[in-house]
Amino acid sequence: MEHVIETKDLTKFFGKRNIIYHLNLKVPKGVVYGFLGPNGAGKTTTIKMLTAALRPTYGEIRIFGLEMPQKRVEIMKNVGYMPEVPIAYEDMTIVEFLTYIGRLSGLKKEEAIKQTKELMRYVGVGRLALNKIKELSSGQKQRVAFASALIADPELLILDEPTANLDPLGRIEFIGKIISLAKEGKTIFVSSHIVSEVEKMCNYVGLINQGRLIAQGRVSELTQIEETEYDIITSDNGKACEFLREKPYVREIWEEEGTIRVQVDPRFLDEFFLQFPKYLTSQGIRLKLFRPHTSPLERILMEKFNIGEESD
Amino acid sequence: MISVLYQNEVYRLLKSRRFKVMLLLMLLPVVIYFFTHEEITEYSAKALEISFQINISQFLINFWASVIGQLIVIIIMSDLLASEIDRGTIRLLLVKPIKKSEIVFGKFFSGITTVSLIFGIPYLVMEIYMVLLYKSGFEGFTATFDDFLYALSVTILVLGSLGAVSMLLSVILSRPLYASLASFGLVFTAQFILPQLPFFDNPERFNLSYQIGVLLKRGFTLHTGLDTYKGDVTMSALFFLSVILLSLTFTLLGLYRKEYEG
Ligand SMILES: Nc1ncnc2c1ncn2[C@@H]1O[C@H](COP(=O)(O)OP(=O)(O)OP(=O)(O)O)[C@@H](O)[C@H]1O
Ligand SMILES: [Mg+2]
Numbered sequence: 149m150e151h152v153i154e155t156k157d158l159t160k161f162f163g164k165r166n167i168i169y170h171l172n173l174k175v176p177k178g179v180v181y182g183f184l185g186p187n188g189a190g191k192t193t194t195i196k197m198l199t200a201a202l203r204p205t206y207g208e209i210r211i212f213g214l215e216m217p218q219k220r221v222e223i224m225k226n227v228g229y230m231p232e233v234p235i236a237y238e239d240m241t242i243v244e245f246l247t248y249i250g251r252l253s254g255l256k257k258e259e260a261i262k263q264t265k266e267l268m269r270y271v272g273v274g275r276l277a278l279n280k281i282k283e284l285s286s287g288q289k290q291r292v293a294f295a296s297a298l299i300a301d302p303e304l305l306i307l308d309e310p311t312a313n314l315d316p317l318g319r320i321e322f323i324g325k326i327i328s329l330a331k332e333g334k335t336i337f338v339s340s341h342i343v344s345e346v347e348k349m350c351n352y353v354g355l356i357n358q359g360r361l362i363a364q365g366r367v368s369e370l371t372q373i374e375e376t377e378y379d380i381i382t383s384d385n386g387k388a389c390e391f392l393r394e395k396p397y398v399r400e401i402w403e404e405e406g407t408i409r410v411q412v413d414p415r416f417l418d419e420f421f422l423q424f425p426k427y428l429t430s431q432g433i434r435l436k437l438f439r440p441h442t443s444p445l446e447r448i449l450m451e452k453f454n455i456g457e458e459s460d
Numbered sequence: 461m462i463s464v465l466y467q468n469e470v471y472r473l474l475k476s477r478r479f480k481v482m483l484l485l486m487l488l489p490v491v492i493y494f495f496t497h498e499e500i501t502e503y504s505a506k507a508l509e510i511s512f513q514i515n516i517s518q519f520l521i522n523f524w525a526s527v528i529g530q531l532i533v534i535i536i537m538s539d540l541l542a543s544e545i546d547r548g549t550i551r552l553l554l555v556k557p558i559k560k561s562e563i564v565f566g567k568f569f570s571g572i573t574t575v576s577l578i579f580g581i582p583y584l585v586m587e588i589y590m591v592l593l594y595k596s597g598f599e600g601f602t603a604t605f606d607d608f609l610y611a612l613s614v615t616i617l618v619l620g621s622l623g624a625v626s627m628l629l630s631v632i633l634s635r636p637l638y639a640s641l642a643s644f645g646l647v648f649t650a651q652f653i654l655p656q657l658p659f660f661d662n663p664e665r666f667n668l669s670y671q672i673g674v675l676l677k678r679g680f681t682l683h684t685g686l687d688t689y690k691g692d693v694t695m696s697a698l699f700f701l702s703v704i705l706l707s708l709t710f711t712l713l714g715l716y717r718k719e720y721e722g
Contacts, residue, residue: 201720229555251464252556
């Protein structure tokens with residue numbers, strides 16, 4: 149088995165509307181795969197097909213090399229799933245719910261109870277253990293859903309916008325957890341439309357727009373495009389600006405709230421990188437910040453999604 | 461896995477307010493009997509058994525398995541799967557290593573267990589009360605216990621088939637309420653309209669209560685009044701059994717065909 153998830157020409161129609169077109173996902177073992185796309189791109193629809201809630205109109209799905217949905221029962225022994233909108237038995241308490249889900253995942257009663265206790269603490273709902281699910285806030289529900297995905301210690305996690313309702317600190321914690329789960333060797337398939345989050349936790353991405361997979365691959369490989377626009381802060385912005393303004397390879401330069409934004413002719417990037425630091429050193433100017441103006445992933449997105457073009 | 465689902469479902473049903481209300485309602489005949497029972501002239505196990513068979517048959521045909529009992533079964537059984545589909549929680553089950561057939565059977569048997577309690581408890585209370593009334597002690601209890609079991613089995617067979625049909629409708633319609641309404645519609649059409657049609661002889665046999673009479677006849681031999689219920693016991697039993705099996709099969713097929721947007 150080369151890929152944990154592999155789809156072949158996965159296609160979905162809702163009535164006559166074609167929502168997913170010939171999707172060929174390839175999710176290698178052990179990666180954190182960011183499934184990135186704008187609202188309505190078809191992320192949730194794809195995930196629902198991966199989790200047997202929707203039937204593909206045509207195409208194949210293989211998970212762990214097994215065919216879905218024919219081998220659903222076998223596959224699901226090793227899958228943890230978190231839906232976009234948390235679903236749960238609202239009348240159960242958190243403990244009851246997680247224990248039940250644990251038991252359905254094949255755990256023995258004692259194991260399920262032990263896992264439940266640990267996970268409630270892990271996701272930060274320990275103090276709410278005896279509250280009914282319907283009494284929880286949406287963020288708390290999402291935490292419970294995350295715990296329920298982890299309960300049987302699955303090899304593959306399929307998470308549909310897992311951070312949507314989390315508070316800022318919760319998001320940071322969550323990203324940390326995903327990274328450490330990946331270190332344990334789990335494969336994680338996570339959908340999102342927040343680029344910065346995907347950048348922090350994913351090492352593999354699939355970009356989807358209007359039901360089509362636009363790019364797929366290792367983040368480090370996809371983002372090997374030279375940047376041409378940089379944000380710069382120095383201890384003497386005035387002098388630095390003066391220097392750059394005279395250079396022919398600087399296409400545009402302006403200062404905004406103490407940050408210099410410079411656009412460099414891509415043909416002369418080498419000169420820029422050699423001359424600018426040398427000048428700063430010679431003048432005793434200290435460099436405080438130097439970074440590409442857009443993050444690499446964002447840039448790919450903008451290129452591939454033709455941002456600004458109204459799409460329907 | 462099926463046992464986990466079954467246990468959870470039974471626990472949930474028994475905890476619900478619906479269950480308690482229905483149980484109280486089904487205890488009503490016992491109360492009626494308490495105030496109106498016949499004068500007892502002979503205190504013996506034999507007399508007890510005759511009276512038990514007569515009374516249980518009457519209450520079963522006129523109350524327990526009548527419209528009210530049918531309503532109870534329909535309400536319980538059409539909620540089992542439809543509420544999961546309606547609320548989307550079925551998706552939680554689909555991402556677990558549990559077969560769809562286990563879901564259908566687990567749900568069906570948890571419903572049947574609940575129905576058995578809702579009807580069985582009143583039957584048992586009735587039995588114990590009559591044993592006390594006839595002062596026939598343990599001997600009387602054992603004499604009537606097989607009658608109790610027989611009455612309960614007949615109830616479960618007939619109402620269980622009704623329940624299986626409402627479960628099937630609930631999967632097709634995905635909403636507990638619609639499924640209940642559809643089941644009422646179906647059952648009452650069959651029971652009240654079919655007999656009106658001219659080309660059936662002996663039309664009252666389309667009534668579930670009537671079929672209860674037919675089925676009871678085989679086991680309740682001391683109650684000669686049941687002879688008015690004409691019909692082949694084996695045929696009736698086979699009919700209800702096959703309704704259950706067919707409905708469950710189609711429910712399973714429905715579950716395979718369905719998509720869950722939730
Ligand atoms: N049941 C349905 N019937 C018809 N169209 C649907 C259905 N479900 C989704 N769609 C359509 O499919 C498209 C993709 O929806 P989907 O929920 O997969 O998007 P998404 O990528 O998850 O978006 P978001 O980021 O908002 O969650 C949308 O245009 C939506 O209108
Ligand atoms: Mg979505």
